[in-house]
Amino acid sequence: MRVSFEELKAEIKRVFVKNGMPEDKADICAQIHTESTYDGIYSHGVNRVTRFVDYLQKGWVDPNAEPVVEKDCGAIQVINGNLGPGITNALFAADHAMAMADKYGIGMAALKNTTHWMRGGTYGKYVAQKGYAAIMWTNTEACMPPWGAKETRLGNNPYVMACPGQTEDSICLMDMAMSQYAYGKLQVTRLAGKKLPFPGGFDKDGNVTDDPGAIEESMRIMPMGYWKGSAFAFMLDILGSILSDGVGAVDLNAATKGSCGGCSQIMIVIDPSRTMEADKMRETIRRAAEYIKSAEPDERGGSIHAPGEGSERFHAEHDKLGIFVDDNVWAEIKAL
């Protein structure tokens, strides 16, 4: 079905308030879930609401907890998220990181003991639209085998880079999980009776496969770039723990507070106006984007995008027809 932005947000907010979240926090969280849906990122938007409510009901997310700055040393702050809502905790950290960047040029907000931030790109976009550049990531519980192993021991640790865009509005961002495909993508592909476009893991006998069902069964999802994504995921895990005085995959798995319950998020935010004049910056980004797009498309008729441009087609569709929501998902939320 199709709903308006306001209708979707109001329904999500209603459900969050009903499950114990204060009005102001529920408003912010509902706004972010709705924005992700509008951008076409259903997995961390409307399709995630039911699971988040389940976490509230289990006590894995404390809707009333507030983040607290535990260490404040110059351009670094360690913030304890106290297992509060991941979205409001992450926005708090992003605001603090920007304030440090205003003062020192660069600042790092290191959030520990927090919960799932939903779409990582939300926070990259948030600071980039205010004129900042950012490197951010979260660590997660283990969901992927290290390279050379059968058993899951690494998180997919989504990683974000962002900066202001070519125009006032546009921005560049990423929300890059360390696994080649998300489990959600495996499921969607399997249900459609299709194969993955490229091999995405190993079957239970250790054969490389593009069959999504075989990977769901083995849980042997492949790191992006094979050994490269494996090493990168490990570094994001340990730097996530160390820089926030928090924990990594080994303890997140033991805690069993759901996906990302107790995780750490690092936000390094930089004021690029200290290094490059604004017009020159936009021109540099414009020329870089123009340059990649000047390449001849491949035989598959590939279209060449700058990061973050993918949501434009969803905006056009959603503006015209309303935001698409799966009927079953909508019925589930209505019933909560």
Next chain:
Amino acid sequence: MRVSFEELKAEIKRVFVKNGMPEDKADICAQIHTESTYDGIYSHGVNRVTRFVDYLQKGWVDPNAEPVVEKDCGAIQVINGNLGPGITNALFAADHAMAMADKYGIGMAALKNTTHWMRGGTYGKYVAQKGYAAIMWTNTEACMPPWGAKETRLGNNPYVMACPGQTEDSICLMDMAMSQYAYGKLQVTRLAGKKLPFPGGFDKDGNVTDDPGAIEESMRIMPMGYWKGSAFAFMLDILGSILSDGVGAVDLNAATKGSCGGCSQIMIVIDPSRTMEADKMRETIRRAAEYIKSAEPDERGGSIHAPGEGSERFHAEHDKLGIFVDDNVWAEIKAL
């Protein structure tokens, strides 16, 4: 053939001094090239000496140029490398980034108009051994097609993350190019008459291939993780330019000063003792490494490593037998 560390370093230093490099700089550069060789990274060690000398002779690297801090704003410095030797410029930037981290907890040294830093991991290791954590990268000229394109428009932009290790000595680091394989790996594999372990690019007709010669011919090397490495490489290119007031692939290609001539390098260095107590940090890293190694190895008898552990086998061999140097490479250097 086999040579001692001192013999190799002395020969490389002789060649650098003969080609106009001051004694002190030549000593440092020779040391770094020799260390990379000792670690088994030949491509950026002894095997790179001839090309570096060629760049000196062409004037693409100015052996007498000194780096200059152009902007100094709190925890950020923009440094002009003045096309001096990439190694000494990068060490200068790393020293400045550590000094900023001492003062503010985090610091960013952004080096522009510099030259090839050889192995990026050198600088990660350099700061990690002194107790710092780091995120670093370089941008490069275009050598890889963006996802969906035939023509090279993206650099491979090697990316480094580092932190102190489990013991006093050991460290964690990466030197991750955005292409799945380096051109050097394609050449070595082709000369050995072998196929790549996983597909590494497209042939001239656009078919995915594991034939190294077909990729060398088409120049359609694949980004790691397909669309993911393509987007990541783009972000590293533009953030590299913006944060250093420097240039990216489009201008590096136009400058034609060889590989990385005029490139930018970003070094974000953090003092983790501000965020986590030293013993707890080492224990956190030890447990994370132990956790990944506790996974059952795969059917190929995969061995599971923490990043940076790969050089241990080279150290054992080189300590016992001397450092291996290809006979032809040694003859070339001797003749310079």
